Amino acid sequence: MKKRAPWLKLIMVLTYLFLFAPIIVVMVMSFNTSQYGTLPFVFTTGWYQRLLSGVGLGKATWLSIWFSLLVTLAGSLVGILTSLGLRRMPETWARRFISWLNLAVIIPWLVLGIALLMIFNFVGLGRSYTGMFLGNFVCVLPYVVMLVYPALLALDKNVEYAARTLGASPRRTLVTIVLPALLPAILTSSLMAFMVCFNNFVIQYYLAPFGIRTLPMEIYNLVRVGYKPDINALATIMILVSVSLVLLVNRLGYGSKKGFF
Amino acid sequence: MTKSRIKTWLLMLPGAGTLLSLVLLPLSLLLLFSLVTGNQISLSGALSFKNYLNIFEQGLFGPLMWKSIRMGLLVTASSILIGYPVAYGLAKVVKPRWRNFLVVMIIIPFFTSQLLLIYSLMVMLQSQGPVMTFLALFGLDPTRSILYSNTAVYLILLYQFLPYMVLSLYSSLVKIDDNIVFAARSMGASRIRVFIVIILPLTAPALFSGIILVFIPVAGSFVESNLAGGTKGMMIGSLIDSNFSVSLNMGRGCALCVLFLLIMSVLTFALQRAIRYLEGRRL
Numbered sequence: 328m329k330k331r332a333p334w335l336k337l338i339m340v341l342t343y344l345f346l347f348a349p350i351i352v353v354m355v356m357s358f359n360t361s362q363y364g365t366l367p368f369v370f371t372t373g374w375y376q377r378l379l380s381g382v383g384l385g386k387a388t389w390l391s392i393w394f395s396l397l398v399t400l401a402g403s404l405v406g407i408l409t410s411l412g413l414r415r416m417p418e419t420w421a422r423r424f425i426s427w428l429n430l431a432v433i434i435p436w437l438v439l440g441i442a443l444l445m446i447f448n449f450v451g452l453g454r455s456y457t458g459m460f461l462g463n464f465v466c467v468l469p470y471v472v473m474l475v476y477p478a479l480l481a482l483d484k485n486v487e488y489a490a491r492t493l494g495a496s497p498r499r500t501l502v503t504i505v506l507p508a509l510l511p512a513i514l515t516s517s518l519m520a521f522m523v524c525f526n527n528f529v530i531q532y533y534l535a536p537f538g539i540r541t542l543p544m545e546i547y548n549l550v551r552v553g554y555k556p557d558i559n560a561l562a563t564i565m566i567l568v569s570v571s572l573v574l575l576v577n578r579l580g581y582g583s584k585k586g587f588f
Numbered sequence: 589m590t591k592s593r594i595k596t597w598l599l600m601l602p603g604a605g606t607l608l609s610l611v612l613l614p615l616s617l618l619l620l621f622s623l624v625t626g627n628q629i630s631l632s633g634a635l636s637f638k639n640y641l642n643i644f645e646q647g648l649f650g651p652l653m654w655k656s657i658r659m660g661l662l663v664t665a666s667s668i669l670i671g672y673p674v675a676y677g678l679a680k681v682v683k684p685r686w687r688n689f690l691v692v693m694i695i696i697p698f699f700t701s702q703l704l705l706i707y708s709l710m711v712m713l714q715s716q717g718p719v720m721t722f723l724a725l726f727g728l729d730p731t732r733s734i735l736y737s738n739t740a741v742y743l744i745l746l747y748q749f750l751p752y753m754v755l756s757l758y759s760s761l762v763k764i765d766d767n768i769v770f771a772a773r774s775m776g777a778s779r780i781r782v783f784i785v786i787i788l789p790l791t792a793p794a795l796f797s798g799i800i801l802v803f804i805p806v807a808g809s810f811v812e813s814n815l816a817g818g819t820k821g822m823m824i825g826s827l828i829d830s831n832f833s834v835s836l837n838m839g840r841g842c843a844l845c846v847l848f849l850l851i852m853s854v855l856t857f858a859l860q861r862a863i864r865y866l867e868g869r870r871l
Contacts, residue, residue: 338673349708409603415596435808438845442614445621465610526701546703562704569699577692
């Protein structure tokens with residue numbers, strides 16, 4: 328059977344145009360001299376120089392990177408432990424637990440952020456680094472479990488039984504058999520967790536300590552004030568970083584073959 | 589209890605503790621906090637329904653909630669209409685060599701800052717920006733712009749959430765055996781009939797998760813309408829947010845959250861029933 332379907336391909340082309348034209352326009356505009364994104368196009372790298380010399384954004388960027396690394400570390404660790412625990416439970420229970428955990432992703436982060444702010448206020452934590460950490464941690468955890476648990480289920484249990492029969496302790500089986508086999512899933516989920524935390528504006532907006540601004544909060548303020556070509560430069564850098572991370576994830580064997588959901 | 593059971597419980601402890609203390613407990617306590625008037629969170633005052641009465645006297649909740657639901661329905665319907673052909677194309681039509689690349693492209697927005705996505709669409713839509721310059725060719729005034737209107741908010745939300753629907757449908761479509769479709773076609777079923785009788789029931793669970801992933805966040809969004817909605821762009825999310833960032837009436841804000849969650853749960857439940865019906869309907 329021939330697979331032509333011209334109208335289907337037209338819809339696909341238009342959709343990809345809709346999704347990527349804005350990103351490409353922003354990238355092109357970041358090299359344009361005009362301050363208001365208007366034509367004619369005159370090449371410059373001035374906006375990048377201005378961005379890189381800008382001290383304000385640099386500070387927020389470092390804060391976001393360190394903070395997201397910490398959250399990713401905690402999220403991956405607890406996510407792996409939870410996945411290991413879930414495998415030892417009946418699968419229907421495990422699925423139920425995961426769907427409860429997914430509430431942290433499905434419920435708008437506005438509502439979750441408010442709920443967390445209220446309970447942190449109540450216990451006297453208030454807006455603080457600890458609160459912001461916990462808030463982002465709970466948003467990241469479902470993603471780790473969503474990716475690691477299915478990978479764990481797909482492992483051949485016979486390999487572990489063989490290792491155990493040959494006299495390996497449970498811990499040694501875990502370290503030499505299970506964790507190496509899970510490595511692609513663990514790396515993918517860590518990258519995912521990092522990006523989710525790094526870009527999580529709403530939770531940080533509600534839980535960040537007073538006077539502290541993470542990168543998404545800085546971007547929000549910049550965008551609210553209006554068009555500034557140095558946001559174009561920043562957007563270009565961040566999108567290029569995202570694209571390289573996605574390609575990395577794809578190399579690790581995820582992406583289209585196993586699917587994110 | 590056996591040693592193995594204890595080990596399972598120990599492994600589950602951090603995750604289950606997080607779920608309880610950082611998701612379920614805060615969400616249930618919202619109900620309690622919504623009964624406290626004003627900004628006190630010490631819970632020393634008497635509990636009352638004043639916040640709820642106040643919300644209904646204010647009269648903003650109904651219209652804004654309805655507007656957010658309408659926006660959610662519109663964005664969800666559009667993403668289903670676009671998402672099915674695109675996901676089907678990715679799963680069944682595109683050559684395997686291209687497929688991987690195109691799916692990876694769809695994943696990119698998940699790894700990008702939502703704020704930057706919003707911003708890049710705002711650049712497209714601004715007056716004298718690319719879209720308006722293009723429309724000027726057809727005689728429209730390029731200095732006018734659809735930015736700062738509900739249309740802009742709709743486009744931005746669709747732009748942000750369409751990939752969720754496409755990926756969700758794709759992951760289900762790709763598992764459908766091509767031969768089932770071929771068999772139906774060769775026995776004379778039209779394309780539309782194939783879609784209704786085979787594809788729709790088989791992808792119903794993915795459709796459900798796609799709708800949940802698009803509709804609920806869109807209905808609860810506030811950043812998009814704050815940035816690109818202009819003066820008339822307010823949605824229920826903006827109203828909830830304003831009780832914390834502008835007027836500092838936390839009790840009322842919590843009451844609004846409770847009402848919002850209540851309505852969303854009812855809608856989700858109704859949707860689940862509808863999808864179950866769809867799933868079971870095989871001829």
